Amino acid sequence: MLLEKDENKIPRFSFRPFKIIENIQIASNTFLLVVESANSLDHFSAKPFNFFNIWVPRVDEIPLSIAYQNGKRLFFLYKLRGLGTKTLAQQKVGSFIGIKGPLGRGFEPKRSEKWLIVAGGIGIAPIPMLIKRALELDAKLDIFWGVRVSTEFFDIAKIFGLPNEAWSIVRVSEDCMADFCGLVIDAIRSVNVDKYDGIIAIGPQEMLKTFCKQYGESRENTYVSLETIVKCGMGICGSCYIRESEKLLCVDGPVFRCSEVAKQLEGASA
Amino acid sequence: MLLEKDENKIPRFSFRPFKIIENIQIASNTFLLVVESANSLDHFSAKPFNFFNIWVPRVDEIPLSIAYQNGKRLFFLYKLRGLGTKTLAQQKVGSFIGIKGPLGRGFEPKRSEKWLIVAGGIGIAPIPMLIKRALELDAKLDIFWGVRVSTEFFDIAKIFGLPNEAWSIVRVSEDCMADFCGLVIDAIRSVNVDKYDGIIAIGPQEMLKTFCKQYGESRENTYVSLETIVKCGMGICGSCYIRESEKLLCVDGPVFRCSEVAKQLEGASA
Amino acid sequence: MALNRLALMTSLAGIELRHPLMNASGFLGYTREHVHRLASYGLSAIVTKTITPYAKEGYEPPIIVALRNGGLLNAVGLENPGKKCIAELVEEARKINVPLIISVGGRNEEEFVEVAIEAEENSATAIELNLSCPHTKGYGLEIGSDPNNVFSVVKAVASVTRIPVIAKLGLSDRVVESAGKALEAGAKGLTLINTVKAMAIDVHTLKPILTNIFGGLSGPPIHPIAVRVVYEVFKEYRSEIIGCGGVSSWIDAAEFIAAGAKAVQVGTALALANNPQDLVSNILQGLQHWLELHGYKVVEEAVGSAHRV
Amino acid sequence: MALNRLALMTSLAGIELRHPLMNASGFLGYTREHVHRLASYGLSAIVTKTITPYAKEGYEPPIIVALRNGGLLNAVGLENPGKKCIAELVEEARKINVPLIISVGGRNEEEFVEVAIEAEENSATAIELNLSCPHTKGYGLEIGSDPNNVFSVVKAVASVTRIPVIAKLGLSDRVVESAGKALEAGAKGLTLINTVKAMAIDVHTLKPILTNIFGGLSGPPIHPIAVRVVYEVFKEYRSEIIGCGGVSSWIDAAEFIAAGAKAVQVGTALALANNPQDLVSNILQGLQHWLELHGYKVVEEAVGSAHRV
Numbered sequence A, B: 001m002l003l004e005k006d007e008n009k010i011p012r013f014s015f016r017p018f019k020i021i022e023n024i025q026i027a028s029n030t031f032l033l034v035v036e037s038a039n040s041l042d043h044f045s046a047k048p049f050n051f052f053n054i055w056v057p058r059v060d061e062i063p064l065s066i067a068y069q070n071g072k073r074l075f076f077l078y079k080l081r082g083l084g085t086k087t088l089a090q091q092k093v094g095s096f097i098g099i100k101g102p103l104g105r106g107f108e109p110k111r112s113e114k115w116l117i118v119a120g121g122i123g124i125a126p127i128p129m130l131i132k133r134a135l136e137l138d139a140k141l142d143i144f145w146g147v148r149v150s151t152e153f154f155d156i157a158k159i160f161g162l163p164n165e166a167w168s169i170v171r172v173s174e175d176c177m178a179d180f181c182g183l184v185i186d187a188i189r190s191v192n193v194d195k196y197d198g199i200i201a202i203g204p205q206e207m208l209k210t211f212c213k214q215y216g217e218s219r220e221n222t223y224v225s226l227e228t229i230v231k232c233g234m235g236i237c238g239s240c241y242i243r244e245s246e247k248l249l250c251v252d253g254p255v256f257r258c259s260e261v262a263k264q265l266e267g268a269s270a
Numbered sequence C, D: 001m002a003l004n005r006l007a008l009m010t011s012l013a014g015i016e017l018r019h020p021l022m023n024a025s026g027f028l029g030y031t032r033e034h035v036h037r038l039a040s041y042g043l044s045a046i047v048t049k050t051i052t053p054y055a056k057e058g059y060e061p062p063i064i065v066a067l068r069n070g071g072l073l074n075a076v077g078l079e080n081p082g083k084k085c086i087a088e089l090v091e092e093a094r095k096i097n098v099p100l101i102i103s104v105g106g107r108n109e110e111e112f113v114e115v116a117i118e119a120e121e122n123s124a125t126a127i128e129l130n131l132s133c134p135h136t137k138g139y140g141l142e143i144g145s146d147p148n149n150v151f152s153v154v155k156a157v158a159s160v161t162r163i164p165v166i167a168k169l170g171l172s173d174r175v176v177e178s179a180g181k182a183l184e185a186g187a188k189g190l191t192l193i194n195t196v197k198a199m200a201i202d203v204h205t206l207k208p209i210l211t212n213i214f215g216g217l218s219g220p221p222i223h224p225i226a227v228r229v230v231y232e233v234f235k236e237y238r239s240e241i242i243g244c245g246g247v248s249s250w251i252d253a254a255e256f257i258a259a260g261a262k263a264v265q266v267g268t269a270l271a272l273a274n275n276p277q278d279l280v281s282n283i284l285q286g287l288q289h290w291l292e293l294h295g296y297k298v299v300e301e302a303v304g305s306a307h308r309v
């Protein structure tokens, strides 16, 4: 279920200072960032699939999904890509970064629902937060997580201390070192999706495109969490627009129904 | 008891639009102004002896004591003096004026106390509000109200619908057409002030000066409500400063202990 | 409450407008999808992002940030796809039947003319010359703060286009003089004002927040400055003005109209609103009440009413 | 928490200050009683209301009003009792042992010099030349927006006084150039900035609110503009600067210091605070924490830290 946006935007759209508590590599090319608000009065509550824009001073502003929240502590999982993420990985514990958010709309199952989750690569990032919320909502999640090489895996249950109930995870890797060998999109072919209240996929655009082709046309409750270029995160700069749609990813997303982003995903192959 | 000032000052220090509901002469040279907030969300609660700065557009900004409050309606009693009050008297019912406030600190008896009130002329203005509050606080007020000519009197009980309990009023006029003949300051000479928890005077400076000389030196609980030139009402312009004191009337007043304003009252005779 | 369509109608530089409220340039406005989204807000006209002759990359993020004072600070760097996008924008606006004003930017007269011609050839409704961006080197205020430059750019554009030319001016010492020059050179209307040059420093990292260091301040903080400029310019020339800067309620819009504006642009408040549609309709409802309160039958009668003192 | 007196010490134009926080001119400051009250706030120095040679009546009220955007709008009209009050102010400040900076105003060099001499003869600590009031005809910004005028006024005053001269400049197109001219002419420090010319109209009565129509905008709305000016001027000249404009928390003050200010003035926030003493001590405590956070032992080390990028 797509959630509403928060009320007062001024604090959400400002960079609030957060202190880096941890910033460590946890898998190949993948980092865990833990930050804590420097302002004891700072109050926010992120929802699953909200994201935050992380300001790496003088370098970039990078959108990252909230991986977990614990009071004033925010957790992010990120993959090294270009200058921004690499510079982020160099930030030292104890130093400050600026954080804008929560941005976008949250997304979560309804009470007692059962959802199928398909994550590709770092697409796993928002899932710990989703599990946390599912536990609260008495919902069930079956997660398929696919990566290219199994060194990309890390143990979300252990990192975030998630109890092993109400959710299952099947690991899929192209190097055949996990539960299933191949693409995650192939791994779910055998699953009876009809027994779920909804399904959501998050990962590379190619994967989402295939996913929506297979499941999005016949089923209403098929969602994807997209990526576009996010600059401002505030609905102003227009860089995150969805092709042939009025929607902006940073305001209305990142989660959309497959039907809303058909044209956008088409473009992905180009 | 002097009351604390309100919290957020931005709305108090802005001119909020009020519609004129009534603006009629009720005694010689004396007007009753009733206004109502044009903004249905506007919220304020004035205390006795708070004052408001009334903006008479393009002419002046005039400090007037709150005479009474009834929900969104504010009541003022004013005497014609110069251009500002004369122009105010010409404002038509239905037109708008801007109002800044509540300003200053409020002043009220403590629960179940008994106070002696000495009002000279238009110094009666804040008294209806004080009576209203006294009724709520189960306090008793004995009021002496002196004027020069008895055409200056008006019936505050009737105008504001005040029940005739818990307060008494003795009318004093120099034209000998009232309960007592002479100056109000003479009228109270026969009163045993020791039976009161406190006494407060409001009126012309000369009267306050005499009052403080007589009662202010021996008794701690002797107060006066002063007038000085009030321009901004915000503690900035400095026009309302109290001689040889750190206090500003618009911020710390208009009610002071006699001991705080000795030098100021001295100046009054000059 | 239904809006009184007749009371709210206005016109600006010969453009008929359903009501006085359009978006400010730079809030979306350079793709077909943006135009569509803006139209859904219920605006009476759409102003594009400032378009330069060729695609222009903006600055690296951070490019926009909210400030403690309730305003926004931005240095986007006039990022836009270049004049080639104009055809698509006009087409989209025509489909949904809303007037489209092309905001035009350039480093010199030739560049302004180049984009203006493209706008005209595609039959855009009007042109707004951005002579006022306070933070993009070589553009905007670097040209617009000198009344003579304003004159020559407006003149160059006005003499080659038949669609109305609106000059958008920013805060500068001689803004009133610049306004006069723009009118003299053929501008049919003026948009007043753009953002005000400002900056923000993050005290935890000791770094300027914007990648460009300097940016433009927008939103409620600049509204009283913008009202002042509108008032001064109207007083001097009684010209057709679009008030812009810090409008977030009907009161702000009414202030602009009383100061002399016939139309009003909203930028920052659209981004800070939870629901831009509601924001627009609340402002319009407030304006309509306000007109009724004063017995004005049409917006026109309220324009410049604060000068009748 | 007790303040670390050593860490907060600073100096400006040769004046030793217990900490960086003084009041902005125009908040009280023209009677003995005002000086006393200001001193009770815990400020490190007191700046007087701008003093002109002879008593000057201000405008009729409304002279100051709060705005919806959190700022104040004022046009007091430089009301003051004239230079004769200086002796009393200095005497009071000496009694309570706080440095007193006389803000000096005038319509021409002679008037500035006249008041400056009075200040010097009474042994005031320093002089702040108000070259920046945006709304009083013939005074302030009408002089201060032209760098050559700034030069001649500062030169005239600096050449006849030995006490430090600080030039207070306002927002104008050439403020950086003016700052350079002021320094060249002998100013030992710069106060940046004054209020920004603005206005407010009451939409219910359709009247400009201030009797003077135009006034100066102060408070949080102008802070990012002021930080920008401080940053630009510091970058160019590395001069001694007092940051002024919209400080209402330690963060605002720290931003000024990081931008290049050695001291900070607070005006509007003093008036909007429920308790000015608490405001001052909260800002100072915040600043002290901030210095510690960055490992700075004294304010001086933090000055201009945002330029080290």
Ligand SMILES: Cc1cc2nc3c(=O)[nH]c(=O)nc-3n(C[C@H](O)[C@H](O)[C@H](O)COP(=O)(O)OP(=O)(O)OC[C@H]3O[C@@H](n4cnc5c(N)ncnc54)[C@H](O)[C@@H]3O)c2cc1C
Pocket (backbone or CB within 6 Å): A051, A060, A061, A062, A063, A064, A065, A066, A077, A078, A079, A080, A081, A082, A083, A084, A085, A086, A122, A125, A126, A226, A227, A228, A229, A230, A231, A254
């Ligand atoms: C809503 C959202 C949530 C995201 N959550 C996560 C997450 O939790 N973990 C994670 O590792 N990554 C996440 N990403 C992707 C992450 O933002 C990019 O990896 C990052 O911005 C790359 O920055 P860079 O400077 O390192 O790489 P660059 O050198 O800038 O670019 C590398 C690649 O990243 C893409 N990219 C660059 N900038 C952006 C941008 N501003 N927005 C989107 N994509 C961009 C480009 O298309 C390019 O292919 C998310 C993206 C979005 C839009």
Ligand SMILES: Cc1cc2nc3c(=O)[nH]c(=O)nc-3n(C[C@H](O)[C@H](O)[C@H](O)COP(=O)(O)OP(=O)(O)OC[C@H]3O[C@@H](n4cnc5c(N)ncnc54)[C@H](O)[C@@H]3O)c2cc1C
Pocket (backbone or CB within 6 Å): B051, B060, B061, B062, B063, B064, B065, B066, B076, B077, B078, B079, B080, B081, B082, B083, B084, B085, B086, B122, B125, B126, B226, B227, B228, B229, B230, B231, B254
């Ligand atoms: C806190 C306070 C509460 C007041 N409450 C009331 C009230 O409830 N009813 C009432 O009739 N009057 C009240 N007054 C007095 C009232 O403000 C003045 O009568 C009014 O301002 C005169 O304005 P004017 O333009 O008509 O007269 P002016 O021609 O301006 O002056 C006439 C006289 O009024 C005094 N005065 C002028 N302006 C001011 C000013 N801004 N502040 C104070 N005194 C001024 C002058 O000393 C002068 O003697 C109050 C004054 C103060 C300070």
Ligand SMILES: Cc1cc2nc3c(=O)[nH]c(=O)nc-3n(C[C@H](O)[C@H](O)[C@H](O)COP(=O)(O)O)c2cc1C
Pocket (backbone or CB within 6 Å): A236, C024, C025, C026, C027, C049, C050, C064, C072, C073, C074, C076, C078, C103, C130, C133, C168, C193, C194, C195, C217, C218, C219, C220, C222, C244, C245, C246, C247, C265, C266, C267, C268, C269
């Ligand atoms: C992010 C952003 C981008 C802007 N881009 C432009 C632009 O491209 N062209 C232009 O003329 N003005 C631009 N502006 C200025 C706005 O059009 C407007 O003048 C200013 O924001 C004041 O209005 P507001 O307070 O309603 O936002 C931009 C403003 C912002 C905040």
Ligand SMILES: Cc1cc2nc3c(=O)[nH]c(=O)nc-3n(C[C@H](O)[C@H](O)[C@H](O)COP(=O)(O)O)c2cc1C
Pocket (backbone or CB within 6 Å): B236, D024, D025, D026, D027, D049, D050, D064, D072, D073, D074, D076, D078, D103, D130, D133, D168, D193, D194, D195, D218, D219, D220, D222, D244, D245, D246, D247, D265, D266, D267, D268, D269
């Ligand atoms: C009511 C008022 C009166 C002022 N009077 C003066 C003045 O006499 N001389 C001067 O140099 N600045 C004057 N100023 C400007 C302030 O000193 C200061 O530059 C400005 O208010 C910005 O600071 P702030 O935002 O902290 O108030 C005045 C400001 C206000 C609000």
Ligand code: FES
Pocket (backbone or CB within 6 Å): A229, A230, A231, A232, A233, A234, A235, A236, A237, A238, A239, A240, A241, A248, A249, A250, A251
């Ligand atoms: S990222 Fe700027 S509009 Fe979405």
Ligand code: FES
Pocket (backbone or CB within 6 Å): B229, B230, B231, B232, B233, B234, B235, B236, B237, B238, B239, B240, B241, B248, B249, B250, B251
């Ligand atoms: S009236 Fe201005 S300080 Fe009191």
